[in-house]
Amino acid sequence: MAVMVTGGAGYIGSHMVWKLLDQGEEVVVVDRLSTGFDWAVPAEAELVVGDVADQVLIEATMKRKKVDAVIHFAGSIIVPESVSDPLGYYLNNTAKSRDLIESAVRSGVKNFIFSSTAAVYGSPERIPVAENEAAAPESPYGTSKLMTELMLRDAAAAHDLDYTILRYFNVSGADPKMRTGQSTKGATHLIKVASEAATGKRDYMEVYGTDYPTPDGTCVRDYIHVSDLANAHYLALKRLRDGGKSITANCGYGQGYSVHEVIDAVKRVVGHDFEVRTRERRPGDAVAIVANADLAKSEFQWKPEYDNLETIVSHAIQWEEMLKKRNT
Numbered sequence: 001m002a003v004m005v006t007g008g009a010g011y012i013g014s015h016m017v018w019k020l021l022d023q024g025e026e027v028v029v030v031d032r033l034s035t036g037f038d039w040a041v042p043a044e045a046e047l048v049v050g051d052v053a054d055q056v057l058i059e060a061t062m063k064r065k066k067v068d069a070v071i072h073f074a075g076s077i078i079v080p081e082s083v084s085d086p087l088g089y090y091l092n093n094t095a096k097s098r099d100l101i102e103s104a105v106r107s108g109v110k111n112f113i114f115s116s117t118a119a120v121y122g123s124p125e126r127i128p129v130a131e132n133e134a135a136a137p138e139s140p141y142g143t144s145k146l147m148t149e150l151m152l153r154d155a156a157a158a159h160d161l162d163y164t165i166l167r168y169f170n171v172s173g174a175d176p177k178m179r180t181g182q183s184t185k186g187a188t189h190l191i192k193v194a195s196e197a198a199t200g201k202r203d204y205m206e207v208y209g210t211d212y213p214t215p216d217g218t219c220v221r222d223y224i225h226v227s228d229l230a231n232a233h234y235l236a237l238k239r240l241r242d243g244g245k246s247i248t249a250n251c252g253y254g255q256g257y258s259v260h261e262v263i264d265a266v267k268r269v270v271g272h273d274f275e276v277r278t279r280e281r282r283p284g285d286a287v288a289i290v291a292n293a294d295l296a297k298s299e300f301q302w303k304p305e306y307d308n309l310e311t312i313v314s315h316a317i318q319w320e321e322m323l324k325k326r327n328t
């Protein structure tokens, strides 16, 4: 029996693979290596290089490995890119997820965990936001993920399939044992970019918009450590295997930080200054988004271990130093 991890050569997926291996699970990764890296997949897991929409490959792999659960991370993830390329996002995040869900149904895979996002909420009127708040995505990225949520719900109602949809808030940091981390080239995520500036990989960084209706004028996000997120998936997997019903749950800490606050934390942790320039707003950005994660805590008994901004930032910087040493 194996767990199929799509996107397992990517940032979050590679942490999930380590978590599953640490728990003694058998793992098969499917990844087309568009943004991921083969070296990010541990040797103990099998890597199948291919597309999640390649139903012949996927169904043969599900059968060969006796897959009982899919954890579906593969997708396109950059909010502003989705604004300029909406159809690309609907193809990779929505249409290809449809094909993967169909493969799971046809192969009798009963358990499906899907990477959704806080971006489905847009800029909610009240924060923290709970799962029963109306979804109102402000970018094609958020809409592409919401459409997949709805497909999963309908497929589960019609077939022998149970799902857990996890809506992640802003994922950051790296494996505390430094076995993997965020290695994306040309990354756009705030903590990654700030860590690159802190370690001299970039000469400066930019803040996109300082005129938002927030205390310091910059956007507010809920930053969650990637290892706590991987653990939430593992608990969700156990719950599904134990017969837990389909559910949609937020994954965040319930604490918001502004862009300026994050950059200040990075400067504090690294112990020196770096140049920060101010730019105009970035398309598709929500103003402020913070999770109410009570459901994940009550349903999965999820207990975050790394819910501290400086810990997250310190792991991100350590990983950046590792990449620098390896010249990657």
Ligand SMILES: NC(=O)c1ccc[n+]([C@@H]2O[C@H](COP(=O)([O-])OP(=O)(O)OC[C@H]3O[C@@H](n4cnc5c(N)ncnc54)[C@H](O)[C@@H]3O)[C@@H](O)[C@H]2O)c1
Binding pocket: 006, 007, 008, 009, 010, 011, 012, 013, 030, 031, 032, 033, 034, 035, 036, 037, 050, 051, 052, 053, 072, 073, 074, 075, 076, 077, 092, 096, 115, 116, 117, 118, 167, 168, 169, 170, 171, 172, 184
């Ligand atoms: N990083 C965040 O803050 C965040 C927040 C919310 C949700 N998510 C979701 O989590 C998931 C993983 O994100 P990540 O940050 O690890 O991104 P990532 O780009 O590092 O990983 C995505 C992986 O999927 C692979 N991939 C993409 N399309 C594929 C396809 N059609 N077939 C096979 N492989 C494919 C890529 O090669 C890559 O290895 C995504 O679905 C993303 O939307 C991420």
Ligand SMILES: O=c1ccn([C@@H]2O[C@H](COP(=O)(O)OP(=O)(O)O[C@H]3O[C@H](CO)[C@@H](O)[C@H](O)[C@H]3O)[C@@H](O)[C@H]2O)c(=O)[nH]1
Binding pocket: 077, 078, 079, 116, 117, 118, 119, 168, 169, 170, 171, 188, 189, 190, 191, 193, 205, 206, 207, 208, 209, 218, 219, 220, 221, 259, 282, 285, 289
């Ligand atoms: O160099 C930078 C990078 C980001 N930001 C700002 O920092 C905030 C956070 O941006 P980023 O780290 O790119 O994350 P989001 O756009 O919030 O999106 C992330 O978090 C979402 C969940 O909230 C996920 O779904 C997405 O996949 C993931 O990219 C935003 O206000 C950005 O404008 C900057 O000011 N400068």
